[in-house]
Amino acid sequence: MGERRKAKVTLPDVAKLAGVSVASVSNYLNDYPHMRPTTKQRIQNAIDELGYVVNEQARNLRSGRTGLITLSIPDLNQIYFAELAEEVIKAARTRGYGVIVESTGNDKQRELDSIASMARNMTDGLILSPVKMSNDDVASMEGDFPLVMLGERVFKAPAPHVMMPxxxxxxxxxxxxxxxxxxxxxxxxxxxxxxxxxxxxxxxxxxxxxxxxxxxxxxxxxxxxxxxxxxxxxxxxxxxxxxxxxxxxxxxxxxxxxxxxxxxxxxxxxxxxxxxxxxxxxxxxxxxxxxxxxxxxxxPDRARIAELAVDLILGQVMTGRRASADKYPVPFTLVYRDSSPIMSS
Known part of the structure; x- marks a missing residue:
């Protein structure tokens, strides 16, 4: 009986146990900012007691979000980009998001296609590392969709730019x-x-x-x-x-x-x-x-590049608007090994 009920727990069940309205439970699950801490705690206690599981698919449909971001990189045969993709996937996963990885094959048209695809709302944002686009292509990046630039190719892009020095x-x-x-x-x-x-x-x-x-x-x-x-x-x-x-x-x-x-x-x-x-x-x-x-x-600290890029994208998703075109340099470390050891002072 308990197992059957656990599998069928609904929003009204949580609301009834917490002593609040269904709308309050929905607001809580969608991170509504103006809610008393005591109300939040009652709702969370009810969720824990009943074992309520959020239906992310339905939630995304209601919110218009997909729970996915696109990572568009030049070449997965380049080990650096393959390892960077793994770091982006890891960073997104810990934040409840999935990643669709595209390889543009060092082709300008594919880079532009990655930007154009955002109009179809297949994912919630784009992390783009272009190698063929130039400042002449900046107009194609205009819009409100969440966008973060990686690399060094386009300095005037109207979006946050995560870069290595x-x-x-x-x-x-x-x-x-x-x-x-x-x-x-x-x-x-x-x-x-x-x-x-x-x-x-x-x-x-x-x-x-x-x-x-x-x-x-x-x-x-x-x-x-x-x-x-x-x-x-x-x-x-x-x-x-x-x-x-x-x-x-x-x-x-x-x-x-x-x-x-x-x-x-x-x-x-x-x-x-x-x-x-x-x-x-x-x-x-x-x-x-x-x-x-x-x-x-x-x-170049790929993990930090990935975390920063994902956080910048999700920040835009939450606010519903493009972030300012600030630059975010990520510190590097020179790792000394046998091919050129550090000289003792």
């Missing part, structure tokens, strides 16, 4: 290598073309600033452009440098996949890391600690 992190890496006595520091995956704001241009700029601050000339031949940031391209960049007679004493790879390829190619050429060449990566993916040698890398 790429330039500062790259300066810290370069200064670490210079402090270790390195002077021929190569950058794999960089670009000296700063016309478009991107991870590769900002990270290269941090390197350039650190070199110039120490009074060192930046040799363009040491800034090695590659296509996609993959281990294969990291290995090819090193092979080509050595074929051209360039012998760096340090290599800063602009992501960890590039760094893994760099270390693999150096090992193939019997160049010792870190004795002959120090290697530092960026992103601190899980594999970084298991390479041989283990990889020194920049940890």
């Amino acid at each position: 790429n330039e500062a992190a790259s300066r810290a890496v370069t200064e670490h290598l210079l402090d270790a006595g390195c002077r021929t520091v190569a950058v794999v995956g960089g670009t000296l073309d700063g016309s478009n704001s991107s991870s590769r241009s900002l990270r290269t700029q941090g390197y350039v600033e650190a070199m110039r601050h120490r009074g060192l000339t930046v040799d363009p031949a040491l800034v090695r452009e590659v296509g996609e940031w993959t281990s294969k391209n990291g290995a090819l960049a090193v092979e080509r440098m050595y074929r051209e007679g360039i012998r760096p004493d340090a290599i800063f790879a602009l992501n960890d996949l590039l760094a893994l390829g760099v270390i693999s190619q150096l090992r193939e050429m019997r160049v010792r890391v870190p004795e002959s060449v120090r290697v530092v990566g960026f992103d601190d993916i899980n594999e970084a600690q298991y390479t041989i040698p283990s990889l020194t890398s920049v940890n």
Whole structure:
């Protein structure tokens, strides 16, 4: 009998036991702010005693919410983005939300499609990390739907922007290598073309600033452009440098996949890391600690990025309006491992 009743507990049952109206119970379940603490406690006590379970699906239908957010990222084959997606899913789950993950495949039209899809109200908000859109596409982001930007591509987006301090992190890496006595520091995956704001241009700029601050000339031949940031391209960049007679004493790879390829190619050429060449990566993916040698890398704090992005989205969902276009930089940490250990003072 008790089990049968527990399975059929309704809102009026809770209201009757708590001695309040059904409307009061509904207000309580929907976080109505103007309610006396004693009333809230009576309702919660009744819910606990009866074992009432909120029907989230029906509640979402009434509120017009789906209980889902969209995460649109460039490429799930990039380990950084796969690990970031896991962190966003975890952060959303602890807040009672689910996540639909989209990969745009580094394609501008798919990035724009992710924004356009918000008009269909399939999810309650969008966390977008674009790599092909530019400030020319800002108009497509206008509206009231909850939106949070990740990455560095679109600085004028009319939405909160969670970002990692790429330039500062790259300066810290370069200064670490210079402090270790390195002077021929190569950058794999960089670009000296700063016309478009991107991870590769900002990270290269941090390197350039650190070199110039120490009074060192930046040799363009040491800034090695590659296509996609993959281990294969990291290995090819090193092979080509050595074929051209360039012998760096340090290599800063602009992501960890590039760094893994760099270390693999150096090992193939019997160049010792870190004795002959120090290697530092960026992103601190899980594999970084298991390479041989283990990889020194920049940890951008994916967990904090995810938590902040989810909280900013849900804040907009609750208020029903787009948040202001403030920037939220997330602190980084340089994690020292065997590929470039910290110098003892």
